[in-house]
Amino acid sequence: MIELYTWPTPNGHKIHIMLEEIGLPYRVHPVDIGAGAQFEPEFLDISPNNKIPAIVDPEGPDGEAISIFESGAILLYLADKTGRLLATESRLRWQTIEWLMFQMGGVGPMLGQAHHFRGYAPETIPYAVERYTNEAGRLYAVLNRRLGEHPYLAGEYSIADIATFPWLRSYERQGQRLEDFPDLHRWFTAIAARPAVRRGLEVLAEHRSQGPISEAARANLFGTAQYLRR
Numbered sequence: 001m002i003e004l005y006t007w008p009t010p011n012g013h014k015i016h017i018m019l020e021e022i023g024l025p026y027r028v029h030p031v032d033i034g035a036g037a038q039f040e041p042e043f044l045d046i047s048p049n050n051k052i053p054a055i056v057d058p059e060g061p062d063g064e065a066i067s068i069f070e071s072g073a074i075l076l077y078l079a080d081k082t083g084r085l086l087a088t089e090s091r092l093r094w095q096t097i098e099w100l101m102f103q104m105g106g107v108g109p110m111l112g113q114a115h116h117f118r119g120y121a122p123e124t125i126p127y128a129v130e131r132y133t134n135e136a137g138r139l140y141a142v143l144n145r146r147l148g149e150h151p152y153l154a155g156e157y158s159i160a161d162i163a164t165f166p167w168l169r170s171y172e173r174q175g176q177r178l179e180d181f182p183d184l185h186r187w188f189t190a191i192a193a194r195p196a197v198r199r200g201l202e203v204l205a206e207h208r209s210q211g212p213i214s215e216a217a218r219a220n221l222f223g224t225a226q227y228l229r230r
Contacts, residue, residue, distance in 0.1 A: 002026040002078075003056040005043060007033050008204040010166035011071040011108070015053045017162050017200030018075055022082045026055075030204055034217035036225055044230060057081070072104045075159040085159045092155060099146075099153040099160035103167070107143075110135045111167050114174040120213070120222065133175035140171075144181035152187065165191045166201075 002019065004026045006012040019026045031037045031052050038050045046067040047054035055074055060066030061081075068074050076097075079086035087093045114132040117125060143164070146153060153160040168188060171178055178185040191197055219225045 001058070003029060003058070004053065005029045005031050005046065005055070006053040006204065007031050008208050009033075009052065010169070011051070012053050012204070013166035013201055014071045014163050015055065015074050015078075016203040017166070017197050018078050018085070018159065020196035020200045021162065021194075022078060022084045024078070024082065028203060030207065032207070034209070034213065034220055036216075036220040039220075039225065039228075039230060041230075050226075050230070072100055072163065075100065075163060079159050085157070085162065087154070087156070087158070096154035096158045096160050099158075100163050102142075103160065103163040107139055107164055107167050110139060111170075111174050115170065116222070118175060119173055120218075122218075136174040136176055140168075140176055140181050140184060143187075144184040147187045148183040151190075157191075161187075161191060165197070 002024055004015060004019065006015060006028060007030065031043060033052060037043065038047070038052060043054070044050060046056060047069040049069065051069070053071055053074060054067060054069040055077075056065060056067045057077075058065045068077050076086070078084075086096055110132060113128075114136045117128040117132055121128070143153070152158065153164065165188065168178075168184075178188060213221070
């Protein structure tokens with residue numbers, strides 16, 4: 001059984017969805033990032049960057065337990081373990097990996113900054129709001145163009161789609177309208193309807209943040225607690 005350390009964020013949902021799609025049994029260990037659980041020594045042992053998600057697979061590649069952190073690495077590991085959602089043919093495999101890297105290096109970080117400066121920053125910084133809202137729109141346009149040529153990011157449904165979809169669920173908070181990106185909208189609707197995706201999004205749903213965050217949570221997520229040496 002996969003031991004999953006997670007919280008209901010876009011990066012957490014990637015792995016929830018993946019595990020539901022491939023059908024591996026897993027046990028959820030909530031890591032309340034607002035309360036600072038990501039800084040506990042036991043979690044740092046498996047996720048040294050103090051970020052969710054992370055997994056422990058007691059049946060690793062050599063039969064020994066292995067821990068994996070970073071959501072993209074976890075998706076690649078689970079795809080490799082099961083032979084699912086990552087093509088074996090070389091060209092398609094690399095297309096999947098490049099769109100996965102596009103999410104990891106672009107979609108996640110830039111949309112995360114849009115979230116932060118549009119909704120969480122303690123003061124409004126017009127330059128930052130404009131910069132990251134515009135960058136979000138640019139990335140949406142890149143995805144829309146790709147999805148005008150292919151039904152899914154790598155041609156067939158894959159870990160690239162699983163990685164990207166959760167980040168686009170908050171499109172309004174990023175200053176975007178899906179109606180402005182029709183091919184992306186088509187893709188988004190199709191993935192949202194998948195049963196495994198629906199199940200994955202319900203993992204820890206009761207812990208989704210509601211309303212303004214507390215000052216203690218702000219410190220754990222964005223402030224001084226992040227920068228302590230451990």
